[in-house]
Every structure is written in C-alpha cells, then in structure tokens.
Amino acid sequence: MHRLHPGQRGLTRSIVPVFVAVALVVAALILFDRNTGSNRAALPTVPPAPSFTATTETEGAMAELDLVPDGTTAARVEAAQAAAGVETLLAIRVIDGFGAPLAGASVRVNLNEQVDSELAPPAAGRGAVEKDLIVGSDGLVLVEVPPDQRLLVSAKGPEGAYYRPNQSTWLTLSPGETREVELVVERPSGTFHGLVVDAVNGQPLAGVSIRPVPPRRRGSATGPAVAASGDADAGVTRSDSAGRFTFDLAKFGDGSATATTAERVPVRFRVDEDGLDPERPLLIRMQLAATLVGTIRGLDEPATITATCAAHHLRVRGEANNNGGDLVWQAPVDAVDGSFELAGLLPEKPLQIELRAGREVLQRTPQDLVLKPGERRELNWSVESGATVRVTAVDGTGVPQSGVLVHLYPGSASWQVELAPRQADPLDSGSTDASGVVEFHGVQPGRWCVAPKSLPGIADESAIAPQLTRVDVDPGDSEVEARVVVHRGEWIAGRAVDHEGEPIGGFTVIASKIGGEAGAHFSVAKQDGTFRIGPLLPGLWRVQAWRQISSGFTAPPDPLDLPTGTTDALLQFRVGAQLSAILVDPITGEQLAGDLWLEAGPLDFRHGNAQRSQPTGFGGLVPGTYQLSGIADDGRLGVVRGLQSRAGETLETIEVPVAPGGEVRVHYEGPQETAVVYIEQDGVSFTFDSVRSGTNKLLAAPLGQVTVRFSRYLGGLDESGEPRRLVHEETVQVREGEVAEAVLLVEDD
Template structure:
C-alpha cells in the first residue's frame, strides 16, 4: 500500500541496504474507516485563527537556504530493558534494518551483556535499527543525535514473545517432514513505536520460518504478539497451503495442526464476452477479504495463495483448496481484465466450478489540464467503481497531459487526478464509462506551504516527518496530506487556499505544531518555522477481546489515529498539555469512549482500553 513499510527478515542478517522511498500521500475523510486498521496517521487540525501561535511553533522569517551543517559521526547509546519487570535484557542483538535517505546502511555496533549498546555511523541521524533477544518480540527504532552518551542512553523496552508449535499432516494424519512453515506480517503491523511510522524506507516484510522434522513438527520462536501473521506452507518450492485466516498470537505457547491434501478441487473456464476460450492466461486465488467486487492488481502478487494457467480450451484447475472464502480471477495483464469471482468453499465439497469473463482492450483515456487549459504532466490518475474494490491507476500523465487506464471491466467509474505538489489542486472527480476516450480532468488553482523545522531551544535545523490538515472544525477528522520523509525543509503542495496546521514529528520523540495559510508559490512568502521540543509518550493498549481504533487529539489537532488488534499496544509522541484519546471498539461506527489526559514533557502514560 501507500505508506512506508517497517519490517525485516529474521531469517537473514539485517544489514541489507534498501532504496529509500519518499512520497506524498493525500487522504480524505471518506477513507478514515479503512485507515483505522492501517498504520499510525499523524493528522493536525484545528480552528484557531492564523494570527494565533501555538506554544511549540510559530511562523518566522527564515532564509530559504538552509545553514550548511558539518558532517560528524552519529553516536547513539541505548539500554534494553524488559517491558515486564524493567530489568536489563541480556543476549541482545542490535542490527541495521535499513538505510537513511542521504546516508548509508552501515554502522559500527557494540552490545554488552548488561543490555547496553553503542551505535556509530556516518550522518545523518535516523538510521533504522532493530533489537532482538531470546524470548522477546523484536523492536525497531531509529538512531538520533540526542542519546550521544551513556548517561543519556535511550531506554528501549522489549515485551515477551510468542512461540508457535506447528504440525503438518497429510490426508491420513501422518506427519509430513521437510515442509517449510513460513509466517509473515504486513510490515506496518509491527508498530512498536509510532515515532517510526512516517519514515520513507522500504523494508523486507517481517518473516519467520522453520522446517518440519520427521514427525511433521516445526517450532517458530520469538514471534510478535498481537500482530496478524499469515501462514504459508511449502515443500521443494511448491506451495502446499496458504492460510485463509491470519494468526494472532498472545505471549506464550500455541499449537496448531495443518492438514494437506484434504481440500477441494476448483476448476473453471475463462471466456471472452463473445464466448471464445482464452488460452494461456494466468489465474490467481487470494483470500477473499471483504465481500466486494475487485480486479486483481500487481501489488496483490505477494498475497497469492495459488496460481494456475488455462489450457487451449480456456480451462484451469486448482487442487486442494482449503475451506474458506476465496477470490479467483485473472492475474493483472496488459491484455485482459476480469472481476475476481467470490467463492465459498465448504468442508464437504469435492469439486467446485467457477467461470471467469475476460474483457479485452477496454480502456479509459483522456488528458489532464490546468486551470488555463494547459497540459499537466506527472499527475496521478485514479478511477474506482463505486461500492467496489475495482481500481484503475496511472502513476503519471504524459508530457502532453494524456493518460490511458486499462484494461478495464465494463461499468461506470469515478475518476480524478492530482499531483500533491506545487500550485495545482486535485481535479474534481467525474463519472465516466469504461471505454471513454476523451476524458478531461481539470486541475484547480491551489497553493502550497513551505517551511523548515528547527529545535525549539537551539534553533538547529532538525529533520522531521511533516503532516498537515485544514484548520477549523473542532475535533473532527477532515483528511490530511503527509510528506513521508525526515527533512529539514519541506513543501506541502496541491492545497486549497486556506489555513492549515502543520505537525513536525522527529525520530527521537520531539514534536512541534505550527499554522500557516496555503498560497501560490509565485507570491514568494516567508517560510513557516516549526519548532520541535520533547513531547510526552502515550502507550495505548487494547486489553479486550475485540480490539478497536483510536484517535489522539491535542487541542483541536489530531496527532495520531490507528487500529489495534486485541492485546496490541502502540507507543506514540504527543505535545505536552491536555490530550484527548477517543476509542472505537471493532465493529462500531462511532468513537464511544473519550479520555482527557494531562501529560508533561518526558512523561510516559499508559492508556488501556478493554474494547467495551
């Protein structure tokens, strides 16, 4: 999806360098229910006037050219403690987990048996690091220039891990040896600290694996509790099973048995609308998820449970399909598109059939233009069939503003374009039909906010993740725009000409809030200076059986929102002062619990919710 991914493979050393990603993401209020199960969202908003100034930030005239900084080695000191009793953790392993934009993925690391460690690396700060230890769930964090001496060591807490004992048996109940049991998670589900959630890094998805012994048993250790894990079983390169439902573990041990060879044979045929068989196309099977129509996209490839290819008569077969709800459809291609069919496989079923309709050469094409009719290049176009999960996207329009989306399935689409930068706002969404070739998407006049982040005390330039949302409206979520990078200077573009709150969130737990009006860049306005200072820590826990979603507000600025699984926890930073935490149990549309908390800089406060 759309944000950064935090994660790593525990099967291999974590020093693999990865390419950084920096992107701007624009979210609307209609997306909030979907986002509540996604990673932490920093979202400022509020009604104060532009002349007012918040205590941790202000607008100030600042030179647009940042002061050069002399590169020096970054030294980071840490101390690892048990989250259960606060005692030091021995046998820790500290590893590099990615690469900071503008820096390398290399570091000198020294760890002692008393849980202390030192990391040295070339600037800039913000190098992703991971800590793990036997019996504990792993934790990801960032280096910084604040904890530069043992007396100022960062305190990193590890919680107890889960252990899974898996037994794999065949249709006769006999244990199967040599089966690779692999557990994986969406990287964003490993949200051990929200301070890490707005970083522009690509990481390996977190993964744990073990091979079954002669009795068909495999033991996977040091797993993270309260995280949805996907199980996949394979042998000799062949996928035997991909679980339809995720596993969510609690600290301690759990046992599970998977049976292979007891599933249903699913067969089907792929035809065009004219009834002609389509040979040689690939068919995918995925966990059904939501019961909504969808077309498979390339980014779904890592979630495919099984693949098949049609023969000369357009026929395909998928053996040993487990009980559960599935989606079966054509793999993404440049030639055909199909709506993935929803299929419910019952335990007693022996053979199930499904037919797929392949739609060829159906596209939506047109041009993106500006307010004066000028062509707009490099705009992103998105089309969606209302009430479905059928999306068509084009990452950029051409130099003449032209675009083409497809192949598409028949129907009406809501389509729009945006850039998220400069003076042009996104276009109004319009309704078109698959096959339309003269679509015009007109961008609107907008503005931007340019600024820089500095330390409130020293005025030193400070890298931070930046988020903004329109001011006004009280504690009501109105959508936001975020820059997923830790930069000293920033530009938020494609905005409506109105006031916005801007939140700066640093890797070491400092936070600042400022306010500015979005104006055309041609006006050459002064930079907004956002001053960051140490914040307070909130640890939100879901102690009930269902889990839910939360929002954290500081005044009328939303600082964070997220979803938590049952038993899950999230640690996040908020400015000092009055904080409101809203809670919505899973399955409910409204936030039904509100807690008002006063926090001081450096304070760490736990906020449990039982899901009621």
C-alpha cells in the same frame, strides 16, 4: 488439478514500482480514510536512529579543494597525459580522518548525463569512468573524464573494516582542465551507549547479548535468522543489571548491531552518533516472543515451516529495530512424526505461515496470523486434505467464458488485489475449460478470494477488470462453488492541461467506482498529458489527478464523474498556493525534527518530514482553509488552525509550537484485515494509522478529551461519491504520563 507452487506465483515478496507505491499511498491516505504506512505513534524519549547516510560538515563531510598538486601527483598527471593524450583529467585523493592517504579505498566516477560517444578505455596510468577503482598507497587515483558533464565522484573505505558511509561530491570540468579533489573517509570513534528494556513495562533487561553485524553482512536480509546466527562470543558485550551497555565504535564500527536473549524477539538496530551521549542512550525495546507448534500429516519429502512478517509492517518511526526487509523465521518439520516448533516469533504483527518443500509452497494460511507476546499456538495441517474450490467464469449476461485465467489469493491479499492487481501475489492459478470452469484442490479452511486476470500481452479491448470474489472454506467442506464475472475492454481516457492550457504530465490518475464495491484504479499520465486508465467495471467512475510537490503553484484539478468508454476527458490543473513550515520548541525556539501534516479535508491531506536545518515545503495547494499539525520525534504535538491559502500566494515558514502530549492504546478485532484509526481534537486529526485485526497500537495524542475514530473501508464510493465505510467513534480522556484505552470489537461481516 492445480497444486500450490511458486512457479505460478511470481516472487513471494515483489517490489512495488514507484508509481504503484505512490498510488497505494494516495488511495489509502486521500480516498479511503487516508490509511498511511507511516506511524505517528508515541515515540521514546531518545532520538530515533538515523539512516546510514547521515553526515555532518565536521564529520565525514567532503570538500572539493583547489590544491596545488605535490611533486608525486604532478608527475603522475604529466605521465598520464603524455601516455594517452589526456586533455581533461580528474585526480582524486582519498584520505582518512587524520589526513593520511587511505590505501585500499575504492573510488567511482559516475556521469549524471548520458554522453553520445563511448568513453575511452583505461590506459596506462589512469582509470575509467563508471568503474570501481582501488586507491594505491599514495591515496591517489587519476581518471580521464568527459568535459562539460556533471560528475558524481564517490569514495568508500577499504573492504573488511568499519568506515562511515560512502562519501561523494558533484563537479563539472572544463575542456582541457586538470583538477584535484580530496575526499575524506573516516572511521567512527567514540563510545556507544544503549539501554535495553521490556517493550511493555519498560523494565531494564540484563544479560542481553549485543553483537555488531560484520561489514560483509550489511545489505543482506535482516531478521531473527541473521540476528541469532552471530559469530560465537567474539566481540560480544552484554547489558548490565540496569539494562545498559557500551562499546567502542572504533572496534565495532557504526552501521548495525543485534540484541538477542532467550524468549525475546531479536532486534537489529542502527549504531551511530545518536548513542554517543551517556545521558541519552539508544533505547532498545525487546518483546516477549511467540511460538508456533503443530504437526503436518501426509508429508513424503523433507519440508520446512516458515513465518514471514512483511517489511511494511515493521516501519515504526523512532524505534530501534529499523529493519531493511522482511523478517523470516523457519524450522524443519520432523521427518518421523511431522512435528515442528517455530520459536522466537514477533508478536502482535501479521505473520504469513507457509509449508515449503524446497522452493515449492505446499500450504499457506489464508489469513495472516497475529500472535500475542508469550503465546504458544498450535497449527496442524494435512497436505492430502482440503476442499476443492470450483470457480465458474461468466460474462455480464451469465454466459460461461472459456480460456479465462483465474487467480486464487489468500484472503489477506484482498486489499492488494483491489488496489494493485498487477502486484498481488496469487497462491495458485488456472484457466477455465470449455464450460468456463477451473478447479483448485487442497484448499484449506479460511477466507480466500478469486479474481480473473488478463493474459500477458492481451489487447486493451480484451483486457479483463480484476473484480474480486471472496470464497469462505469452512472446516469439513469438500467442495465450494464460486463465480467470477468477466468484464472486458472498459477504459477511460483523456488528457490534462495546466491553467494556461499547456499539457502537463507525470501525475497520478485515480479512478474510483461510484455506487458499487470495487477497488480504485491508478495510472500515470504521460509527459504530453494524455492518460488511459483501466480495465474497469462498467459504470460511473470518479476520476481525479494527484501529486504532492514541495513547492510551486500548480494545484490539482476538480474531479470528474465519467462513464466507462469516455475517451475525451479533460483534467485542467489550476493556480494554487504554497507554504513552508517548521516544528519549534516554544521555550527555546529550537527547530525540531518530526512529522508535519497539512489537512484541508479527506481529498487534500499532505505529509512532510520536519527537519532541524530547513523548513518543510508544501506546494500545489488548492486554495482554501488548512489545519497544520505536527509531532516531534520526542512525541510532543502542536497545531496551527485556520491557515488561509489563496491562488498564487506563498505562506512563509509557519511555526508549529509543540507541547507535551499523551498516548492512546487502540485495539481492533474484526473480520476485515485492518481499520484506520484517527485521534482527533476540535476537528483536527493529530494522529492516524492502520491497525490490524487482533493487534494493539500505541498512538500519540494531545492532552484533554479526544475522539478516537475507527473507520473500515468497504470499497468504492457511495451514490453521493463518498468512500463507502463503517465508522465507530469513542471519546477518551488523555492525561500526561498515562495511557488511555480504546477498543473496537466487530462481529459482523
């Protein structure tokens, strides 16, 4: 019997490695309807809150100064050199914004390259490389450093006070050199202005409590539990009848703060220079919260009910609630009657609901719940009931397979099982017996999926392809049968070269099954250009290389259709083109921040972040015709059509003028978790994003008649090599100041 517990599940929210994250973006954006995690929805008219690391040359910038050491500094340098025979010395002075020594600040010197010999331990009068050093009353720290090495010197303010983010600079010292550098670490100043409104109708909200997040809490998990736990009423300010509030940055500091009020979802937001203009306060939209209530039967131990909204569902450009991690709510289950109430839940976002006893997961919803604003939904569970799912593992000829590890996943994880099986989070696991059978007990009604998986350390020739089988458990079911087919040792291998035949590596290899439902597989080529991808289902696969670079002429090769078992595939990169682009205000000529999208078709779609200070580059472009669209941070849109790129050519600084646009509210309901929605006009995709079933999403759109295209990916490629998908299109009229509506309701499976 297999009980649901985290020991077999790994981390609840594992961190996806960089190559898998890139691969997922590729699969979604390029191959399968270009489903992106970025949201190009319409944005508020105030600028988005920037990250903690934003600085300017006049505020918080640091400079390497050729200062003449004062008497104190010179004496300390001489003493240190005499005591330890130091030949290459770095004197680091940390000052505040007024030029005074910043006692208690910390300094660190890091090496950009690994040195062969070990660093000397610290001696009297000096510190050590790769160690945190505390600045004394004179603001000075002395460090012996290896010569001819690139060094990163950084400083941050004293603990327990509000200072701007770490300040740093790069430098290299010659043998025997003594150099002094000065780092400025400032405290924030000015009056911060904010505006709190209802997320739906935009009406101001009065009486909202605004609390700064103390320095000790920065870097901790964000969410309602953190936001609601604030420190009594000390330092709290509240919004007035017009929804506005102000506070002194010198008192609150820049970093983050929370907005809380009854029956609303708490919001954590960034606090920095973007709120200093009283005419452009930071806009904070607060939603009506949802509530989950119910009863748990059969409990014999203390338990809690939890709801988790994954971080990737929260990333909305331009919104104030810029959270750094998953949102987690929890409430105790009453020990007497088993009742619970989980309040303050985020509506219109997928929530994973779990019943936990300590660290052990007793139950989990097979599909994420999506609640409406203000909704109060009932959920009842019994830990003693549920169906038995009996899974039989067989090979391609139907012979039962013993000793096969089988995972049980929630239905909501099906996309991850197909696209990133190593990162999917199973609810339960078990190995098949001599008859090829494994059973999972206590499985609640809903859609689940099972898949075989290779044991750790197994040889390639025995590795199992992660083929997904969906299992539906209906209310009242006591037993459900399922079968998984085990395919072992199917791989495709080869190498890649550039246009001159030299090995090229470091790119992502993507394999997509032709003529069948199967997820894509990904691998990263070695530096010598060789790659190996699998284990795969037997058959024909389309193999292609992908990478996105901001400059350069090396473009991806043509894709190859290859059978499993191929060992000598050759991917040859070709000479491409490159271009740079900016978003501009057509009246003032001002360069704008936002997003740029370069489109040549479903197999070449690039994204870049437009900046105010420099052009955005796109390199490695396959020669051809491109459409370049953009959306500024204030929601204005623009497009340049028909850009011709030729091999070896550079198109310099293409200007994309923007104009006011409108908005389309899209709604999707269907059996699949997500649909990809495109907003198109005259053959150009201006906006696209994924929409979860049961939710709405507000997307920016150009004015006039636009096509709203809903696309659901079905897995794999059809016989002609195109992604298998169902498409529904709707035409709407977009007018300035209005919100157009588009709805897709799907009842089939």
